[in-house]
Amino acid sequence: MKAKVAINGYGTIGKRVADAVSMQDDMEIAGVVKTRPSFEARVALDKGYGLFVPSKENAADFEKQGMEVSGTLDELLGDSDIVVDATPGDVGAEYRKLYEKHGIKAIWQGGEEHEVAGFSFNSEANYDAALGREHARVVSCNTTGLVRVLYALDRQFGVEKARVTVMRRSADPNDIKTGPINAIVPDPISLPSHHGPDVKTVLPGINITTVAVKLSTTLMPLHALNVKLGKDCGAEDVVKTFKSRPRLRLVSGKDRVKSTAEAMELAKDLGRPRGDMWENVIWKDSIAIDDGELYFFQAIHQESDVVPENVDAIRAMLELESDGARSILKTNAALGIKK
Amino acid sequence: MKAKVAINGYGTIGKRVADAVSMQDDMEIAGVVKTRPSFEARVALDKGYGLFVPSKENAADFEKQGMEVSGTLDELLGDSDIVVDATPGDVGAEYRKLYEKHGIKAIWQGGEEHEVAGFSFNSEANYDAALGREHARVVSCNTTGLVRVLYALDRQFGVEKARVTVMRRSADPNDIKTGPINAIVPDPISLPSHHGPDVKTVLPGINITTVAVKLSTTLMPLHALNVKLGKDCGAEDVVKTFKSRPRLRLVSGKDRVKSTAEAMELAKDLGRPRGDMWENVIWKDSIAIDDGELYFFQAIHQESDVVPENVDAIRAMLELESDGARSILKTNAALGIKK
Structure with a gap:
């Protein structure tokens, strides 16, 4: 019997998590919840997902557009094992009471505060701690990208200070x-x-300071990292560490990946659904030790990097798999993430 | 008698330096050199600048467009006290021999290597060393912006390490x-x-590492600075230090300067020629001490921040003024830079 997953909120993240869940052999979509009709709702129906609405009043809008509604969120929650909340930031917290009323396990996204779940999740860093849990929050796209590399570096060399x-x-x-x-x-x-504080919700021991700017770009955010490591090492040791990790992809300027634009083009050429890049894209030729500190660039696909983490979170919370590394490999294999 | 300044190359920097020189009472434009006719050449003529060409063959193109040519670069150099080379990057070095033949003092821009002049200039950091010099290079827009703040911080607190x-x-x-x-x-x-290395051509003692990205924007580059200072201090001490400097402008998000776009709008509203912002734009509310290190954001107007530095370089090399601080104040007053 496959675990039944409800998706509340069928936007950028919700629709991707729905598809990723459908690709696993141990879980399936019980239904997806959408507030207003749109081309995305129509595609959901084409894919065979049951379409649900927050309350009965929303159903008429869909029916007017010729889209069949399977029921309400309330009904869907009653028939599911877990709900992935992918509603807009800060809206998810408002659903907490409803999820509790149904006694259903719930996963929120990084747009919510840590406190909504009391536990923030990353597949590699704390899968064990999610086993059997009622509530979890998958940290945001940028935080997930940072946790993946800082966890890897901390395990291997110790991280004394990260400035990003x-x-x-x-x-x-x-x-x-x-x-x-x-x-x-x-x-x-x-x-x-x-x-920085958001990274600490997953990796409390990491000393990190971050600064951020918003840019005229839609493709991917880019991180410039400076990390003071606990052990002396060379760039090649860092490359080796990154290569050993399941969701870090090394690219190279010499291979003509010279910007976020080419990184996204690579994802399309790999045949990824929606051209998604689930892994951190790390420029191998940017990895350098200067004045005793590590520097490198990575790009994060904000629409998709948290998707495999959501799948792993479902698996941990429903105890479909007790070993994190095995869940990660299973998710990756189903999605087609190859090293 | 005003010092006679030739401008070789009348593009983004050259035209601005020409105008800034014209606004000073101790120097004047002997002529400007342009290779091809353009609206910029026409405006130069309207302003009363003598228009010169690299060689006689170029003159016909201008005359065909109805623009009067006053002579060749060779002739202009023979009649000037100093030349500001604002030709495209790496082209300036090719003119070095010609300038030497004429025994004329020359100033290059940051697009050239340090070696072209053997001396890299910033008004605040090393005016004294430029006094009477034959050759100097005004460092690039970003480097000038970095030198201004790092020099100020180093004088006041000592800079142990800068990461930008x-x-x-x-x-x-x-x-x-x-x-x-x-x-x-x-x-x-x-x-x-x-x-980083370019900053060291002016401030050899500064320990600095820089990383850089190119963005979809034309207005201003932005610097995110992390500086480990030699002395403990608070954000307010840094604000005070920056306020005491002649070419640093503090702005604030609370005052609705929230991006490089608004910083440029401010320059226009100040009535600046071409909407230029000659000073570093530093967000006062970004200045913070975190984990014992200083962080702040600054924006640099790449088209104009080196312009007052070129004026000061002229003054130092021709020994029109022996005191750097006085030259800076004189240049600022003539341009209308107020604290």
Whole structure:
């Protein structure tokens, strides 16, 4: 029997998690919840997902557009083993009471505060701690990207201090309402940014300070990392460590991946659904030790890097697999992530 | 008698230096050199600058467009006290022999190597060393912006280590041929970037590592600085130090300067020629001490921040003023830079 997963919120993250869940052999989609009709709802129906609405009043809008509604969120929760909340940031917290009423396990996204679940998740860093849990929060795209590399470095060399410049995309590619179109926006102006504390919700022992800006780009944020390691090592040792990790992809300028644009083109050429890049994209030729400190660049696909983490979180919380490394490999194999 | 200044290369920097020189009471424009006719050449003539060409063959092109040519570069150099070379990067070095033949003092821009002049200049950091010199190079826009703040911090607190992320504009606003339009480009991919070594051509004692990316923006590059200072101090001490410096402008998000776009709008509202912002724009509310280290954001107007430095370099090399601080104040007053 496959575990039944409800997806509440069928936007950028929700639709991707739904597809990734469908590709696993130990879980399936019980239904997806959407508030308003859209091309995305129509595609969901084409894929065979049951379409649910937050409350009965929303159903008429869908039916007017010729889209069949299977029921309400309430009904869906009653028929599912776990819900992935992918509603807009800060909206998810409002559903907490409803999920509790149904006694259903729930996973929130990084747009919510740590406190909504009391536990923040990353597949490699703390799968064990998620086993059997009622509530978890998968940290945001940038935080997931940072946790993946800092966890790897900390395990291998110890991280004494990480200083990161997070260069954020201003909008997702499908967002036509957001700026800037020709400026750099310190965001937040007051330093440091929240990304450092957010990393600590998963890796409490890491000493990290982050600053962030918002840019005229939609493709991928880029991180410039400076890390003071606990042990002396060379660039090649860091490359080796990154290569050993399941969701880090090394690329190279020599291989003509010279920007976030080419990194996304690579994902498309790999045949990835929606052109998604689930792994951190790390420039191998940027990895350098200078004045005793490690420097490198990585790009993060903000629309998709948390997707495999959501799948692993489901597996841990429902105890479908007790070993984190095995869950990661299983998720990766189902999605087609190859080293 | 005013000192006679030749401008070789009348593009982004050359035209601005010409105007800034014209605004001083101790120097004047002997002529400007342009290779091809353009609206900029026409405006130069309207301003009363003598228009010169690299060689006689270029003159016909101008005359065909109805623009009067006053002579050749050779003739201009024979009639000037100093030449500011603002030709495209790496082209300036080719003119070195010609300048030497004429025995004329020469100033190059940051697009050339340090070696072209053997001396790299910043008004605040090393005016004294430029007094009477034959050759100098005014460091690039980003390097000038870094030198201004690092010199100030080093004098006041000592700089033990500076780590900087330089977020570069991909093109100037008048450039229609350059990308990217929607991507982040690690540039260079191999770390660290050249900006650190370039800072050391002016401030050899500063321990600095820089990384750089190129962005979809034309307005201003932004620097995220992390500085380990030699003395403990608070954010307010840093604010005080920056306020005491002649070419640092503090802005604030609370005052609705929230991005490089608003910083440039401020320059326009101040009535600056071409909307230029000659000073570093530093976000006062970004200045923070975290984990014992200083963090802040600054934006640099790449088209204009080196302009007052060129004026001071002229004054030092021709010994029109022996005191650097006085030259800076004189230049600032003539341009209208107020604290």
